[in-house]
Amino acid sequence: MPELPEVETTRCGVAPYAEGYRVEKVVVRDRRLRWPVPMELDTQLPGSTIGEIQRRGKYLLFATDTGTLIVHLGMSGSLRVLTEAQQPARHDHVDIVLSNNCLLRYNDPRRFGCMLWTLGDPSEHSLLSHLGPEPLLEDFTANYLHQRSRGRKASIKTFIMDSQVVVGVGNIYANEALYRAGISPLRAAGRISLQRYELLVAAIKSVLGSAIKQGGTTLRDFVGGDGQPGYFKQQLAVYDRGGQPCRSCGRELREVRLGQRSTVYCTVCQR
DNA sequence: ATGCGGACCTGTTAGC
DNA sequence: TGCTAACAGGTCCGCA
Structure with a gap:
């Protein structure tokens, strides 16, 4: 669930x-997230x-x-709004009860996520202070990526997945x-032309942008809190399609592992 | 500074 | 059918 579009969907949902309401109570059932949930919470x-x-x-x-409360959903986390008290289920680790009788419930089976508390400017928190630009904002440009990648031997995929880069x-x-x-x-990140970075930046923006729009679908029944099945899955061109034909040229998509992550691409269309 | 591998966890699925 | 191993949408940390 938690890629950027899902996180944005959660925020909007x-x-x-939550905004403008007072926190009445915090119930922590399990502190053992990626870092222990601090008592300050x-x-x-x-x-x-x-x-x-x-x-x-x-x-x-x-x-x-x-x-400021900092929340990360890790790989399997979710934050849902409940309008009436429901029995907490397995992996419902934290509840935040609000003055409007709503309840924010944090669930995370793998416990890779975190809930932290920080004073002062959160952008100076050590988890946030070294982050690269937001991909959907103006300052994420081909020029920026091109400059940052000079001399880098890491693959372009590893490079754009580095949160210090973007x-x-x-x-x-x-x-x-x-x-x-x-x-x-x-391909090595340092050996890609500015021209091709223009294509890549546009692709990142369009892929994330349209996925966020899809997230709007989940938004509607967010409060109802049904699970969200793969609403953009049918749009995926390569992910989870290793061995299947490229939708553009028909060549079998190749799957390899890059930094322990499954990587799928077309050897004809991608150079 | 960069790049790599390991670590943190549980749940689901593929394979024997 | 049942057991085991591999893998999963993240990302921090320590080491070379």
């Missing part, structure tokens, strides 16, 4: 039910009023009048964007 969050909820990369930032490009979208741009995922 949660915001109307229990002691400082209750009584605080939630302001704007922002997203930085795949981190969600809940500004309050006393500090945030929010996960494995699925890295595969898809490279296919759209016609660039082999194995």
Whole structure:
């Protein structure tokens, strides 16, 4: 679930039910997330009023009048809004009860996610301070990628999945964007021309942008909280299609592992 | 500075 | 059918 579009969908789904409301109570059932849920969450969050909820990369930032709650969904996490109390289920690790009687419930089977508390400017938090630009904003450009990649021997796929280079490009979208741009995922990042980076930046923006729009579908029944099946799966050109024909040229898509991540591409269309 | 591999966990699926 | 191994949408950290 949690690629950037899902995180953005979560932000949009949660915001109307959380922004402007006071936290009544925090219930932590299991502190063992990626980092232990700090006691400050229990002691400082209750009584605080939630302001704007922002997203930085795949981190969600809940500004309050006393500090900022940082949430990451890891690989399997979700944050749902419940309008009435329901029995907590397996892996429902944290509840945040609000003054409007809504409940934010954090669930994460693999516990790769985190919930942290920080004072002051959250962008200075060590998890956020070294992050690269947002892929959908103006400052993410071909020029930027081209400059940053000079001298880099790492593959272009590894390069764009590096959150210090650009945030929010996960494995699925890295595969898809490279296919759209016609660039082999194995090519060294430092040996790609500015012209081709123009194609890649456009591809990243379009792939993420349209996936966020698809996320709007899930948005509607967000509060109902049904699971979200692969609503963009049919649009994927390469991810999860290893061995199947390229939709453009018909050649069998090749699947390799790059940095322990499954990588699928067309040897004809991507160079 | 860069690049690689390991680590953190559970759930699902492929293969024997 | 049942057991085991591999793999999964993330990303931080430590080491070479």
